[in-house]
Amino acid sequence: xxxxxxxxxxxxxxxLSACAGHQTVQQFDRPSVVSTTASAxxxxxxxxxxxxxxxxxRRMLGTPYRYGGADPRGFDCSGLVSYAYRSVGIRVPRTSxxxxxxxxxxxxxxxxxxxxxxxxxxxPKVSHVAIYDGDGRFIxxxxxxxxxxxxxxENPYWRQxxxxxxxx
Numbered sequence: 001x002x003x004x005x006x007x008x009x010x011x012x013x014x015x016l017s018a019c020a021g022h023q024t025v026q027q028f029d030r031p032s033v034v035s036t037t038a039s040a041x042x043x044x045x046x047x048x049x050x051x052x053x054x055x056x057x058r059r060m061l062g063t064p065y066r067y068g069g070a071d072p073r074g075f076d077c078s079g080l081v082s083y084a085y086r087s088v089g090i091r092v093p094r095t096s097x098x099x100x101x102x103x104x105x106x107x108x109x110x111x112x113x114x115x116x117x118x119x120x121x122x123x124p125k126v127s128h129v130a131i132y133d134g135d136g137r138f139i140x141x142x143x144x145x146x147x148x149x150x151x152x153x154e155n156p157y158w159r160q161x162x163x164x165x166x167x168x
Contacts, residue, residue: 053114062148063148065147104167117162
């Protein structure tokens with residue numbers, strides 16, 4: 001009986017030493033990811049930036065026009081755009097002509113809510129900007145004596161003066 005126990009002990013010892021001395025290396029095309037936290041990752045539940053830009057602009061409907069204005073006490077067109085985009089952490093230039101120059105151009109067929117519409121009301125440069133809200137409508141700060149409001153690209157005046165669209 002002692003012989004069987006000793007033999008079994010040596011067989012187990014031999015198997016264990018064989019396992020310890022041999023290492024299998026497995027290679028993958030992509031590295032595996034190991035999580036170091038025990039909790040589940042947080043999901044980003046914030047609304048997409050264009051929706052937040054539009055929501056901010058909508059809250060400003062009815063705000064008086066104020067030349068050079070860029071806060072809820074009063075807006076000019078580029079001030080409204082700057083304010084709405086700042087609400088999502090995007091800094092845009094302060095003037096409509098600079099916004100036009102720096103925005104990524106967007107074709108009319110690819111317009112999305114939150115995109116900018118640029119108008120040339122007094123040539124030679126872009127002099128007005130608005131925030132597109134879908135369905136041919138946009139929000140803008142029109143001019144002295146008026147308030148932030150909706151307008152439509154179906155209006156011949158705006159259609160005639162539209163020179164482009166852009167995205168930040």
